[in-house]
Amino acid sequence: MLEQLLIFTRGGLILWTCKELGNALKGSPIDALIRSCLLEERSADAAFNYDAPGAAAYTLKWTFHNELGLVFVAVYQRILHLLYVDELLSVVRREFSQIYDPKHTGYDEFDEIFRQLRKEAEARAEEMRKLKHVGKAATVSGRKEGQTAGQKGGQQGRRTQRNSGSNGSGNDEDDSDSERRRGFVNNISIGTENGIKESRALSAVKGKENGPPDTGAFDVSKLQKLRAKGGKKADSTAANKASTKEPKKLVKKNRVWDEDLPSESKLDFTDPVDERGDGIVEVVAADQGESMMDKEENSGSEDEDDEEMEGAKPNAKKKGWFASMFQNISGNAVLGKSDLQPALKTLKDRLMTKNVAEEIAEKLCESIAASLEGKKLGSFTRVASTVQAAMEEALLRILTPKRSVDILRDVHAAKEQGKPYVIVFVGVNGVGKSTNLAKVAYWLLQHRVSVMLAACDTFRSGAVEQLRTHARRLQIPIFEKGYEKDPAIVAKEAIQEAIRNTSDVVLVDTAGRMQDNEPLMRALSKLINLNNPDLVLFVGEALVGNDAVDQLSKFNQKLADLSTVPTARLIDGILLTKFDTIDDKVGAALSMVYISGAPIMFVGCGQSYTDLKKLNVKSVVKTLLK
Amino acid sequence: MEQWVYHIKQQVSQIEQWIRQQPADQLYIAIAAVVIASALLILFRTFNRSKANSIILAGLSGSGKTILFYQLRDGSAHHGTVTSMEPNDDTFLLHSEVEKKGKIKPVRVVDVPGHSRLRSKLDEFLPHAAGLIFVVDALDFLPNCRAVAEYLYDILTKAIIVKKKIPVLILCNKTDKVTAHSKEFIRKQLEKEIDKLRTSRTAISSADVSSEYTLGVSGEAFSFSQCHNKLSIAEASGITGEISQAEQFIREHVKL
Numbered sequence: 001m002l003e004q005l006l007i008f009t010r011g012g013l014i015l016w017t018c019k020e021l022g023n024a025l026k027g028s029p030i031d032a033l034i035r036s037c038l039l040e041e042r043s044a045d046a047a048f049n050y051d052a053p054g055a056a057a058y059t060l061k062w063t064f065h066n067e068l069g070l071v072f073v074a075v076y077q078r079i080l081h082l083l084y085v086d087e088l089l090s091v092v093r094r095e096f097s098q099i100y101d102p103k104h105t106g107y108d109e110f111d112e113i114f115r116q117l118r119k120e121a122e123a124r125a126e127e128m129r130k131l132k133h134v135g136k137a138a139t140v141s142g143r144k145e146g147q148t149a150g151q152k153g154g155q156q157g158r159r160t161q162r163n164s165g166s167n168g169s170g171n172d173e174d175d176s177d178s179e180r181r182r183g184f185v186n187n188i189s190i191g192t193e194n195g196i197k198e199s200r201a202l203s204a205v206k207g208k209e210n211g212p213p214d215t216g217a218f219d220v221s222k223l224q225k226l227r228a229k230g231g232k233k234a235d236s237t238a239a240n241k242a243s244t245k246e247p248k249k250l251v252k253k254n255r256v257w258d259e260d261l262p263s264e265s266k267l268d269f270t271d272p273v274d275e276r277g278d279g280i281v282e283v284v285a286a287d288q289g290e291s292m293m294d295k296e297e298n299s300g301s302e303d304e305d306d307e308e309m310e311g312a313k314p315n316a317k318k319k320g321w322f323a324s325m326f327q328n329i330s331g332n333a334v335l336g337k338s339d340l341q342p343a344l345k346t347l348k349d350r351l352m353t354k355n356v357a358e359e360i361a362e363k364l365c366e367s368i369a370a371s372l373e374g375k376k377l378g379s380f381t382r383v384a385s386t387v388q389a390a391m392e393e394a395l396l397r398i399l400t401p402k403r404s405v406d407i408l409r410d411v412h413a414a415k416e417q418g419k420p421y422v423i424v425f426v427g428v429n430g431v432g433k434s435t436n437l438a439k440v441a442y443w444l445l446q447h448r449v450s451v452m453l454a455a456c457d458t459f460r461s462g463a464v465e466q467l468r469t470h471a472r473r474l475q476i477p478i479f480e481k482g483y484e485k486d487p488a489i490v491a492k493e494a495i496q497e498a499i500r501n502t503s504d505v506v507l508v509d510t511a512g513r514m515q516d517n518e519p520l521m522r523a524l525s526k527l528i529n530l531n532n533p534d535l536v537l538f539v540g541e542a543l544v545g546n547d548a549v550d551q552l553s554k555f556n557q558k559l560a561d562l563s564t565v566p567t568a569r570l571i572d573g574i575l576l577t578k579f580d581t582i583d584d585k586v587g588a589a590l591s592m593v594y595i596s597g598a599p600i601m602f603v604g605c606g607q608s609y610t611d612l613k614k615l616n617v618k619s620v621v622k623t624l625l626k
Numbered sequence: 627m628e629q630w631v632y633h634i635k636q637q638v639s640q641i642e643q644w645i646r647q648q649p650a651d652q653l654y655i656a657i658a659a660v661v662i663a664s665a666l667l668i669l670f671r672t673f674n675r676s677k678a679n680s681i682i683l684a685g686l687s688g689s690g691k692t693i694l695f696y697q698l699r700d701g702s703a704h705h706g707t708v709t710s711m712e713p714n715d716d717t718f719l720l721h722s723e724v725e726k727k728g729k730i731k732p733v734r735v736v737d738v739p740g741h742s743r744l745r746s747k748l749d750e751f752l753p754h755a756a757g758l759i760f761v762v763d764a765l766d767f768l769p770n771c772r773a774v775a776e777y778l779y780d781i782l783t784k785a786i787i788v789k790k791k792i793p794v795l796i797l798c799n800k801t802d803k804v805t806a807h808s809k810e811f812i813r814k815q816l817e818k819e820i821d822k823l824r825t826s827r828t829a830i831s832s833a834d835v836s837s838e839y840t841l842g843v844s845g846e847a848f849s850f851s852q853c854h855n856k857l858s859i860a861e862a863s864g865i866t867g868e869i870s871q872a873e874q875f876i877r878e879h880v881k882l
Contacts, residue, residue: 011737012692012710031688034709039743069712106704402742404776412822413772 002082003058003075005114006030007096007107010069016096016107018114027052029075033060038071040597041394044366049078063089065097066375067334072096084125091117291443292605292613335375335383343387344369347625354624356587357546360594368394392625395590399617401599405573407535411449411504414534420452420498422506422531424491425575426524427539428551429512432577432604434463436539437507438470440575440602442609444505445474452503454494455480456487456527459511467509474609477501487511488527495531508533515554525562528569537601538571541578542588552596571596576615577604584623589615680734680754681876684781685761686774687740690799693864694761694872695737697721703865710739713747720873733880745777752786757793757879759872764798764806764861767815775819782820782853793856795875802863809859813850821848 004025007016029050037048048060057078063086064071072093074085095113344365351361368390377386414421423440425433434457441451453471455478457463464480471478479494491508498506510527513520528536538555540548552571560568574592582588589600600615645653683691692707695714701721714737719730736751738744760781762774781787782794796816798809850857860871 006708008708010710010712011714012707012739013696013714014705014707017705030708034711035687035741039711039741071711396746397743400743400746404773406776409772409776409823 001076001080002085002088002118003077005072005074005088005092007070007072007092010071015070015100016110019111025052025058025075026054026056029058029060030073033062033073036597038062039397041364041367041398041594043370044363061085061089063093064370064373065093066371066373068097068100068102070096070100082125083128084121087124088118088121091121288442288609291439291446291610293443293602335372335377335386337369337373339383340369340372340387343384346384347387347391351587351590351624353585354587355545355582355585356624357549357591357595359546359549360591364391364394364594388625392621395621395624396617398594399590399600399615399620402597403599405599405601405614407601408447408449410534411444415504420495420503420506421535422495422508422533423535423537424508424510424528424531424533425537425539426510426555426571427512428514431512431539431541433457433512433539434466434470434509435607436575436577436602436604436612437467437509438474439604439609439612441470441474441476441507443612445476449504450502451476451505451507452494452498452501453478454491454506454508456490456494457509457511458483458485458487458490463509463511477503487523488530491527491531515551515558521555521558522562525559528559529562529564532569536569536572537575538573538592538596538598539575539577540588540592542576542582542586543578544588546591548588548591549595552592556596571598573601574598575602575604576600579603579605579613580611584626586620586623589620590624679756679880680736680751681880682748682751682755682758683735683737683761684748684758684777685740685799686763686770686777687742688766689740689761689763690864691737691740691761694759694797694799694862694869695735697864697867697869698735698873698876701867703867709741710737711741711744713738713751715751720876731880733876735876748781749784752784752792755786755790755792757795757875758787759795759797759875761797761799762812762816763800764809764812765800765803767807767812771815771819775816775823778816779820779823782855782857787855791855793858793875793879794853795872796850796857796859797872798859798861799864801861802866802868809861813859817847817849824848 002018005018006014008014008030027050029052032050033048037043037045043062043064046061048062050058050060052058058075059078060073060075062071062073070093072089074089076082076085092114095117096107096110099107099110099113348361348365351364352358368387371394372386372390375386377383411421425437427433437453441453444451451474453467453476455464455467457467458481461483464482467478468480479490479497481490481493487510494508495506508527508531510524511520513524515521536559538552540551544551556570559570563569574596576589576592579586592598593600603613603615605611605613683695685691687709692710692714693703695716696703696707698720699716699718715734717732717734719732734754738748738751758781760778763770767774778796786792787794796809796813798807798812800806846852850859858875860875862869862872
């Protein structure tokens with residue numbers, strides 16, 4: 001049963017809700033839908049799942065009427081897999097757009113229309129389901145049976161299912177009909193493929209009362225086969241779980257490349273550990289000038305590009321004017337899916353040549369199609385320019401951070417509360433965590449914030465020395481415990497040390513790890529859960545292609561799954577590195593922001609201390625669409 | 627086709643003859659009249675265009691702007707609202723003044739979405755603003771205090787607001803609820819937060835500051851009276867319709 005169906009404008013006013021379904025929705029699913037789905041350019045998704053506090057799990061489906069600026073949303077409980085929702089939404093959209101008037105704000109007459117539509121949709125869905133089930137029974141008589149039952153159902157609707165009416169032979173039939181229907185409902189609420197198959201088989205079994213006996217026998221054997229299949233499926237998933245448990249027991253052995261190399265003599269010449277790391281070599285404090293974070297973006301080159309574009313635009317406009325003038329006269333200016341397809345395809349290809357992940361480009365194009373379909377073309381504009389404008393707006397919206405990226409403000413807030421601001425740098429191998437950590441430390445130092453480094457990369461040889469050198473050059477304290485120690489414990493002690501020596505910020509460096517490596521991700525999750533940092537910064541390189549999607553989604557998923565608290569700490573921000581190596585293939589920025597929802601807080605654009613910038617959203621969007 | 631062309635040519639030649647027949651003075655006067663009329667039209671248009679005549683409703687997402695918009699226009703909140711995805715822009719007579727006699731000018735009110743991803747829409751409407759109402763959720767104020775202060779700070783330091791001295795009304799909404807904070811409390815909290823923001827934002831150098839203007843007097847604690855543009859604070863309740871103070875503000879600042 002539908003929980004609720006709402007119609008509202010894009011400006012936010014609710015035009016109509018169904019008064020019959022009077023259930024008040026728990027939590028605020030509509031607001032969550034808008035914030036995390038429609039405004040995030042995921043409007044082409046099939047459905048949105050919302051978990052209200054209070055154990056109500058809803059699924060939401062929606063559709064747009066782009067010309068009038070209306071949104072239609074249907075909410076239902078997730079355990080019921082209602083099949084008629086999509087159809088119902090499109091029918092409601094059609095009917096409502098006929099009575100819609102921008103001046104009116106109350107549409108009570110729609111109640112009656114909606115009741116009618118809902119009945120019809122439910123009835124149609126019943127029919128479809130019955131036809132499907134009976135079709136599988138593969139007997140002519142069985143089909144006839146199902147069809148008459150379906151017709152009966154269609155006439156009377158779900159509400160009158162108790163009074164299924166005589167099908168010809170009295171009480172037996174009634175019981176079997178209603179039992180079948182109950183069986184259907186139960187199985188659909190379980191919602192597995194197996195369930196539906198079983199119910200189909202069950203109905204066929206029950207139907208054997210009416211059909212010839214040999215078909216009954218056939219179906220029983222089919223039922224057993226299906227049961228076996230279902231059992232196999234369950235077994236395979238259990239096997240997967242078992243197999244993933246296996247590797248945990250194996251201990252990681254040192255890799256031996258050659259039999260001859262002596263494994264005893266350790267080539268570890270690490271200096272003996274001392275807390276502050278001062279002393280042996282006198283190093284001049286690094287002062288390379290102002291960090292690029294604080295410099296204005298020079299917009300000189302951008303102006304030149306603008307002028308060139310403006311020269312090209314009038315030419316393009318002239319051609320478009322002639323072609324579309326005829327179109328406008330002929331009156332055929334409503335955008336349909338087929339009109340949008342070519343323009344969207346070229347746009348998607350252009351995005352992919354700019355190194356945007358394929359999945360992301362696809363989703364974005366679908367979302368733009370959903371928001372433009374049915375809209376009337378403005379006068380003297382071509383389809384391509386409308387699509388371009390919509391894409392530009394969407395990209396601007398995605399890349400604009402949804403929360404403040406003002407780290408200095410957060411640092412000051414933490415300082416007032418008397419605790420250090422902890423930033424953890426995570427990422428896969430070789431993206432530049434340690435280098436950019438030093439850059440961030442340099443920038444913070446320039447704003448008179450006291451920084452402390454924590455060397456929690458206890459795996460890679462030379463990692464601790466690297467941080468020690470940076471600390472010496474920047475003249476800041478570093479907390480280290482050498483190699484082969486548990487990073488979570490090292491981080492915990494580092495934070496305690498920071499409280500003792502009143503450092504404002506603690507920058508925690510971790511070892512690089514692949515997103516598929518289960519034990520390492522578990523260790524990372526332990527570090528984050530134990531220390532509860534203020535900012536989890538994912539370091540990603542701009543050279544990455546489609547793997548960006550996989551990296552970020554798996555990192556977030558592992559952090560969520562292995563978290564000990566209900567509100568898991570996910571990735572809060574992204575640091576994009578090696579930005580100077582890509583000329584205009586800036587797509588990785590878009591992929592990362594889209595898939596994780598986290599804003600890009602820093603951009604690393606070189607290998608010295610000053611090479612740290614803020615993301616210039618407008619220039620990235622311009623580069624992506626050039 | 628050719629017949630039409632021939633006809634048109636005939637008409638044109640007839641008109642030419644008629645014009646030549648008129649005395650020269652009349653012709654010159656006619657031309658001068660046309661030129662003056664068109665010049666006046668153009669002047670009027672440019673004047674009207676740059677005339678600032680709209681009131682902007684801004685604030686965080688969920689503070690009650692859309693409800694306020696519909697209260698001002700229709701006097702009721704209808705069936706409720708959800709998070710706005712697009713601005714609501716309409717020109718109307720304030721609902722409470724529909725019965726008033728005399729010439730009342732309709733007011734253009736723009737409700738800009740508060741969601742952080744849609745903040746840039748505010749800049750589109752600021753050039754025409756005669757006043758800005760900043761709506762604050764008085765009920766849920768303390769958890770969002772920092773975000774409110776940041777948004778308010780951003781607005782108050784925008785170049786257009788400072789140059790044109792656009793008056794700002796801080797409207798504490800949802801005051802019908804018992805646990806809503808009073809406007810004095812909100813004012814003090816906001817002043818404190820903006821003071822902190824001032825120091826941290828000016829510490830960041832030029833690239834981060836989106837405008838060249840800073841608020842208040844350096845060295846002193848910030849207070850709203852230090853702003854060059856008029857800043858006032860009032861209370862309202864969108865759901866019950868208690869919006870008289872907002873309407874007063876609108877009437878003051880949109881010239882009748």
